[in-house]
Amino acid sequence: MSRRLSIHITIWSCLSLMLLGACRAVPVAQERNPAPEDTTPIATADASAADRPDELAAIKEGIQATLDRYTEAHRTNDVTIIERLMAPSNRALSRKMVVEFEDTMMIFGSDYAFAHTVQDVTPRDHGFMQAHIRTETGSAADWLFREVDGEWLFAEPGEDLLGARAVSEYEHFTLYHYAWSHVAEEHIVAIVEEARAMAGERLGRLPDAPLDVHIRPVTGLPRLTDGGRGKGIYQPSYSEAVSDYIAISAPYSFGFGFYDPDLGWGDTLQHLITHEYAHFVTHRAFVSTDDMAPWMFEGLAEYVADAYYDDVLRDVADQDLFIPIIDTENRFSMQDLEHMHQGLQDENGVDYALAYSLVVYITETYGGLEGFWELVETYTPRRDFDAALQEVFGVQYETFEQDWQTWVINRYGS
Numbered sequence: 410m411s412r413r414l415s416i417h418i419t420i421w422s423c424l425s426l427m428l429l430g431a432c433r434a435v436p437v438a439q440e441r442n443p444a445p446e447d448t449t450p451i452a453t454a455d456a457s458a459a460d461r462p463d464e465l466a467a468i469k470e471g472i473q474a475t476l477d478r479y480t481e482a483h484r485t486n487d488v489t490i491i492e493r494l495m496a497p498s499n500r501a502l503s504r505k506m507v508v509e510f511e512d513t514m515m516i517f518g519s520d521y522a523f524a525h526t527v528q529d530v531t532p533r534d535h536g537f538m539q540a541h542i543r544t545e546t547g548s549a550a551d552w553l554f555r556e557v558d559g560e561w562l563f564a565e566p567g568e569d570l571l572g573a574r575a576v577s578e579y580e581h582f583t584l585y586h587y588a589w590s591h592v593a594e595e596h597i598v599a600i601v602e603e604a605r606a607m608a609g610e611r612l613g614r615l616p617d618a619p620l621d622v623h624i625r626p627v628t629g630l631p632r633l634t635d636g637g638r639g640k641g642i643y644q645p646s647y648s649e650a651v652s653d654y655i656a657i658s659a660p661y662s663f664g665f666g667f668y669d670p671d672l673g674w675g676d677t678l679q680h681l682i683t684h685e686y687a688h689f690v691t692h693r694a695f696v697s698t699d700d701m702a703p704w705m706f707e708g709l710a711e712y713v714a715d716a717y718y719d720d721v722l723r724d725v726a727d728q729d730l731f732i733p734i735i736d737t738e739n740r741f742s743m744q745d746l747e748h749m750h751q752g753l754q755d756e757n758g759v760d761y762a763l764a765y766s767l768v769v770y771i772t773e774t775y776g777g778l779e780g781f782w783e784l785v786e787t788y789t790p791r792r793d794f795d796a797a798l799q800e801v802f803g804v805q806y807e808t809f810e811q812d813w814q815t816w817v818i819n820r821y822g823s
């Protein structure tokens with residue numbers, strides 16, 4: 410797999426929640442976590458266009474023109490093009506797209522100027538058109554558009570157009586789900602239960618605390634506090650009156666991002682939910698995520714979700730894209746994995762992969778997850794990683810970092 414493809418696959422892991430102190434989940438999933446088939450058909454009240462092939466062909470052309478300008482914006486690093494591609498009254502989506510664009514440009518520059526091609530279009534309610542899109546690197550996405558003055562622009566329905574919001578109580582969680590998302594509820598329930606089973610199996614504990622699971626069909630939803638900027642989020646509650654929640658961007662939304670069309674979106678959805686569920690288990694059954702370094706709980710969540718990072722870590726090994734765990738050179742604006750949520754200058758989209766590799770390295774080298782938890786618990790009170798390493802593993806930071814990097818190079822390098 411080329412560097413270009415690796416960039417594409419990892420990009421969504423490094424964007425969007427830098428300002429939020431929350432976490433995003435990562436796609437990239439290959440032949441694991443088999444989810445039910447994505448067989449839910451998209452029903453639509455407006456089937457009229459489907460009866461007129463010429464009209465659909467013209468719509469497809471219109472959406473393609475918008476996608477070409479979207480790619481052009483990336484090629485020329487011109488955010489004003491992105492702003493002009495947004496339908497009016499889509500402030501949350503517009504903000505999200507601009508932030509993602511700016512992050513992408515900062516991290517990858519014009520390396521990210523991939524062509525996007527419309528494969529087919531499906532009419533949705535209220536004049537929206539859903540386009541199935543493939544990128545030149547082979548990823549798929551399903552995005553919504555709306556016609557404004559003869560142009561097909563990026564758009565999402567407001568909450569008033571999303572249809573009924575179902576609230577369903579299950580044994581282990583409460584599910585909040587809009588009719589708009591057109592994903593069968595039993596499909597989501599099966600995925601959340603699978604996530605719970607994976608977390609229980611890998612971590613050995615499951616909390617009794619209540620959990621709300623929100624499936625978010627559009628970027629802006631008033632009840633959720635993170636603005637929809639990430640694909641997924643875990644939000645611990647600090648009040649007895651409300652539950653912890655995880656919110657996941659629904660398939661067929663811009664926020665869901667890209668997936669591998671050979672696997673369907675079910676595999677990506679499984680990964681997203683398992684990642685966030687792992688945060689919930691970590692926070693409620695082990696150590697508060699507030700007391701852990703970001704690489705510890707992000708790496709652990711990817712470990713629980715059985716992430717596939719072989720290609721990214723091969724690039725890291727071959728091209729020396731390592732990020733230090735602790736930046737020993739800068740006192741301020743530290744460029745290291747302890748500050749990965751704040752946005753790093755040269756992360757190359759590999760921060761989550763490195764966090765994952767650290768957790769695997771520690772479990773394999775220092776006595777499994779027991780060793781990992783002992784390190785975390787020793788680190789937590791003083792947040793002195795070097796001291797914790799010496800106390801728990803009898804190794805100094807410089808040696809530990811060198812040994813970890815050598816391990817990554819030996820295991821994943823070409």
Ligand SMILES: [Zn+2]
Nearest residue numbers: 432433434707
């Ligand atoms: Zn996370």
